[in-house]
Amino acid sequence: MRVPRRVRALDPQQLGAYFVLMEVSSILRHAVEQHLRADGDLSYVQFQILAGLSGSATGSQRMTALADSVVYSRSGLTYQADLLEARGLISRSPAPDDERSIIVNITEAGRALVSRVLPGHVEVVSRLLLEPLSRKDLEVLTRLLAPVRDHMRTTPPRSAAPRRRNKAAPDG
């Protein structure tokens, strides 16, 4: 099993790109998480859920759609949704067209919290990530990473449990 052919070590350039990406994103995420916790008592995932809902036209989404976009397991989303609902930041109601599904709605309190937290969030991102980058840099960075994102979205996890609703091909 596990026959990884052609796995030469990474050369310094490849290693460098990988490392700097991981370090930058780690520090940024850590800083963002600290701010969200301090300022709104929110985890990053919770903020993603609220922000995603408040950004959507209807302010609502199916649980599965949320799980796919935000979190890696359904039970994890249920856990987070329970917390958000207990705080009155979202509400859940059955979907009219498919009674198995649950529609998650952001409440006024949820929108208010997002609005309250957003400035600080923006401030952290601006200070840490955006400050050293010119407009041109941002454009180039996005142009480089967007294909990687698309590639990642379509590349199957291979030995991992499928993130979407596929049947599980046993392994490999």
Add this chain to the structure above:
Amino acid sequence: MRVPRRVRALDPQQLGAYFVLMEVSSILRHAVEQHLRADGDLSYVQFQILAGLSGSATGSQRMTALADSVVYSRSGLTYQADLLEARGLISRSPAPDDERSIIVNITEAGRALVSRVLPGHVEVVSRLLLEPLSRKDLEVLTRLLAPVRDHMRTTPPRSAAPRRRNKAAPDG
């Protein structure tokens, strides 16, 4: 308190760069973590510790140096070091010049595990991150992110507990 001046919302270009960076790094980290767990029963932090040690000339480092480079709290590093030591992957011995300090050494078993896990690690990184990027892209990406990393390293967390060994300025 908390007077964030000039926090306009991010424009689409800034948002796009931020989002794509976070999504790419999240997926990559998740995939890497799954591989390390499946292939070597290692967390990402544990791998970082081992890889850092095996990369260093002496195969050893002080606990504090490791904590600074890898983890955000000292107790967190102690926890991970306990696990690694229990598996015989590292050893700890008092530093000769400063008896408060502990020198962490990677063992032969530790090096062996890194060697065993590395090909799969490289494979995951190559497949997910590197594949859609040309050599030129890698160079540009690193050139863009390296200053961000340096900026982040020197930017104080502001409202967060200092990551290094500074005195804690109460807040703000």
Add this chain to the structure above:
DNA sequence: TATTGTTATACTCTATAACTATA
């Protein structure tokens, strides 16, 4: 039979504070 979502559960990781020992 497959899918949506929840529940029960177990486990990993992280952080804070108190503590010991050395500088």
Add this chain to the structure above:
DNA sequence: TATAGTTATAGAGTATAACAATA
């Protein structure tokens, strides 16, 4: 008094598997 590291403890987050209800 400050620093290095450990310990005790508590809490958050995640995943797996079993489950209920609907398609």
